[in-house]
Amino acid sequence: MRSILLLTFLANTKLMSNAEIWQQDLSKDMQIGTSTDGYDRVGLRCGAERMTVELKTTDDFSGVIYTQGNFYSREPSCFLDPVRGRSFTMSIPLNKCDTERNGDKYSNIVVIQHDDELLTPGDTAFTLECDFSRPRDLTVSADLNGSKKRSTKSSIALIDPGSDRRKRSTYVESYGDEVIFVPKQAYRKANDEL
Template identity: 40%
Template sequence: MYTNILFFTATLSLSYSDMNWHQDLTNEINIGVSGSGYSRVILDCDADHMAFIVHLEEEFQGVIYTRGTFHSRNKPCFTDATNGKEFALKFAYKDCGTKYDSDVRAWVNTVVVQHDDELIFPGDLAFSLRCHDQAVVNASMPGILSRISEVDPDPGSNSVGGFEKYAASTSNVVTLTPAKLQPPNSPLLKQEL
């Protein structure tokens, strides 16, 4: 009888582990654009660097990083937050995976705000940052110098949303809030929408 109980327990644990390893949750979990959890996000585009500042609604103890730098965990591209509601990353255009997009004539990067130290979950945030080359006239968005938008934090996502929520500015500094686009009186922003 003792042998039968031992065999039954071993079989049960093997079946359980097989189920965990073979179950694909890709279609069941959708990270998506959160649209909440922050009060404002600021992008400051300078001549040779960009600064990203996020003001969160609740105390935060996760990680904030530029996409592609999670595993290296090196500053200035990565911050392991211990507590607080306001965090900043400041990095040169040549650092942290920043790329120059010649189509829009801008330095581009994505910052991820992840609540868990290891995994991305629904409720996490990501922001696409664009600092337009001030020395070149921007043909795709005339006069725009800085732009920030909410994006899906999941790097494997290929989801395309209907309306992209973003804020753009004719100055070096732009602010995005969940409630409305900033700056609210920008004639350029009204033209784009």
């Protein structure tokens, strides 16, 4: 009788530890590869409090879009689960969604996953960067009221969904607060270190 109870306890313990592993966000640990198929463009707008990413897919998309590390939290600003469509927008706060900050430079990774539950080949990820560290200019408006405006450098890099965010496959950058990544127009830089 004791041996049956012990076996039942051990089996339940083993199942619970497997369930805990299954619930982890594995997108940081898997090597999927990069893909330029399935989307027509990715746009980034850098704002004072958030980065806004706009995705246009080639065909109807019904998977999930999320910031890396936030698959299971499903917080609305960090996770999007569209029913169907070809155009999607996420507004990611600079102080949430695992956005990394290094001085005045903010970066995050957005994962585009075709299956609602599994990361698979053909899925992709982008490192989004808003760099406000360039010298700030003084802008004078028509009514002569001075206001400080941040000079911004923005960039989007295609990366493997499970790789180091510094290893870019292709990228685009702009010395402004907006940048658009179009797969056929992006710069090729295999494993370029930032």
